[in-house]
């Protein structure tokens with residue numbers, strides 16, 4: 023590993039933090055509170071055209087021909103494109119590039135993009151779309167993975183290496199799982215299912231393209247992966263990357279739902295190039311449901327073995343993953359569905375056999391807690407079953423299996439810091455677990471679950487040895503420090519964290535730092551906001567860059583004051599000595615530095631160390647650090663109606679170090695909210711005709727403020743040796759335990775094991791009925 | 799096209815709009831008030847909430863032609879109106895950049911992506927107008943038409959409580975993560 027990646031977890035100025043670890047307002051907070059912040063759809067350019075997309079009404083069909091003549095003839099229409107205009111295929115993972123911006127010969131789900139029109143306004147573009155005649159030859163649609171496997175022809179994608187509608191298959195085995203099961207004192211075995219959910223960020227996808235007068239193209243887009251989008255645009259449009267500028271304006275939520283390149287980005291760009299005018303393409307809420315990339319439905323079979331004291335001896339998993347119509351991140355999803363289960367518990371043998379299958383439905387992809395939320399649900403419910411069999415407290419069972427710190431998992435992942443034991447302590451204490459669990463009246467219960475998640479991944483989506491995270495810094499006599507980074511702030515507050523780091527290192531007030539982010543012309547490359555990587559990787563890059571500048575400022579001051587650099591303290595916007603002598607506004611210190619070293623600037627980089635198991639796929643799931651979470655969930659179930667009311671969630675999360683506790687708590691609460699809502703309400707359903715059951719925010723029931731439980735965020739710090747000042751991720755890990763902890767709470771309340779998500783009132787009532795029948 | 803006369807954030811504005819134009823379209827596209835957001839255009843998300851004579855309404859379900867002569871307040875109107883009030887009343891000690899509810903949202907971390915926030919802040923402002931010390935349940939009720947996908951509502955509710963506490967001169971209520979945690983286990987993690 024390069025030395026540049028290691029900064030140590032200590033605070034820069036003799037071990038005391040002055041900015042970080044304290045609540046800080048967000049750099050864009052005031053702009054968001056006043057409505058001044060501009061999101062993509064808020065931008066308007068002179069002469070701008072509006073585009074709309076024509077979509078497939080069929081779940082699976084061949085396109086015989088497309089007639090766009092009438093659409094082109096409509097008054098106000100400036101451009102019409104079809105698959106023939108953008109034939110180059112793409113996909114976020116280089117090995118599975120199976121998407122095109124518009125269908126070239128085949129549509130694969132209801133809502134697949136077929137054509138796009140740019141016109142003077144949206145209504146005209148919409149009317150023109152209705153005039154496009156598409157001659158479809160309808161093909162049989164496969165709407166479940168079983169159906170798709172049983173009917174390999176006509177294949178959803180032709181792929182010689184992976185026939186039979188299989189998108190990806192991974193089977194990995196570590197240790198002797200079958201032997202462990204044969205010798206186990208206890209074996210718990212069962213089936214679980216996850217239903218499929220979507221991100222439903224409140225901002226719909228939007229892209230705005232401008233053909234610049236100098237022959238270049240600028241695209242503003244609601245994306246969380248500016249850099250990958252930049253590459254994909256160059257590929258599909260056939261333009262040199264230096265001719266394309268991608269900018270992510272303020273982003274209205276993403277959760278993984280904006281981490282693929284999408285049809286609208288290519289279409290807006292192509293239409294702008296064709297018409298010579300700026301083109302905006304905003305998808306309707308209904309279209310966002312077709313864009314999807316949501317959490318994969320999974321059918322999961324788990325067999326967990328233990329000895330008589332509850333020490334786990336083996337875990338055996340079989341997963342059938344419903345991928346929808348395209349690959350998206352599916353290769354990674356399939357690995358993650360197994361690779362990320364091997365903590366926070368230690369078990370000596372493990373096998374997973376995961377198959378992702380194409381179906382004629384909106385494509386699934388990465389959603390907050392990518393690939394690992396569903397398996398975590400199944401496994402943590404099985405741990406509860408095991409505890410029940412052994413008559414052990416479920417928290418005690420988990421304590422008996424702690425993986426611990428500075429160790430290696432069964433699948434070869436390096437674990438450094440690990441605060442999971444304290445997470446368990448925290449939720450146990452805060453929830454009154456010992457006094458209350460198992461003692462509450464019927465219908466009222468508590469459940470626990472734990473999890474582990476990555477802080478960034480070792481595996482950039484296209485292999486390369488360049489830095490994964492980068493920043494550039496400039497400071498000058500004005501007293502302002504500007505940080506440029508390709509990192510995408512998607513609402514999680516990454517720009518605020520980076521500003522805090524720079525302020526801490528250079529001793530300026532956070533308000534004296536400006537962050538310019540996610541603009542490919544201005545900012546050094548960063549891979550984007552996914553896999554919970556930004557704080558860890560770009561945070562380290564920011565420290566790297568800021569320390570280079572700090573050295574120059576210190577050298578200039580030391581020379582001026584004739585003191586040793588170690589005696590100097592930069593803090594609160596002033597330069598001085600630790601002993602209190604000397605006091606200079608930072609602006610003047612910067613003048614000294616600029617005088618001595620001339621124009622001031624620095625870059626900072628981060629790259630992961632070499633990590634991962636020594637086997638095919640061993641680097642997928644390898645992370646420079648892992649976060650840990652435990653939840654206790656409290657429920658009340660109405661036995662008459664079957665309605666589960668989640669009353670409270672205690673969320674203890676090991677984020678390494680909370681660089682801004684308000685932001686960390688916000689990520690923890692937002693994660694738990696989403697997990698509980700997925701367990702109780704949300705259901706991304708495609709009906710037996712391939713139609714979305716309800717592509718609206720009314721039919722897809724999001725939890726309102728009334729439905730959401732009280733959320734208590736309990737921050738645990740383990741001070742990671744490689745994280746920026748010891749920090750790890752907080753944005754995805756804390757979602758995982760919500761679902762199993764809720765299921766386990768229902769068991770505590772009623773003695774029911776719910777294994778099929780979501781836990782609708784109908785399912786609860788059915789389970790109650792079977793329970794009554796079994797009892798009578 | 800019809801000529802409309804709308805009173806927005808204290809100013810009377812005349813503009814031409816199609817008879818079916820919604821208030822959301824007119825605010826965003828004709829008046830450039832893009833703080834009012836479109837999350838669904840169907841009345842499901844609350845992102846387009848504005849105040850009509852002080853009451854929250856969904857701009858995407860409101861025909862612009864029908865609200866002529868009424869007092870329309872968008873997110874852009876809050877802070878300037880607050881500054882005007884501060885300037886007029888010498889007793890108001892704080893002359894902040896932000897309206898107190900906006901300030902509380904910023905301070906409490908309630909603004910994650912910020913897309914729901916203009917609607918949220920306006921709904922919260924209307925609530926605090928009629929009840930300056932709302933219970934948690936009342937806050938949850940009052941905001942239930944505004945979907946937020948980022949925060950889990952907790953920091954939003956805390957922001958409303960903070961604004962209420964600030965108004966009453968009370969201490970702020972501690973948040974879960976501000977309570978003292980247990981001591982780290984002595985013997986490490988294994």
Ligand code: FES
Pocket residue numbers: 835836837838839840841842843844845846847856857858859
């Ligand atoms: S945009 Fe008006 S309620 Fe969603």
Ligand code: FES
Pocket residue numbers: 224274275513908909910911912913914915945946947948949
């Ligand atoms: S802050 Fe993102 S939707 Fe509420």
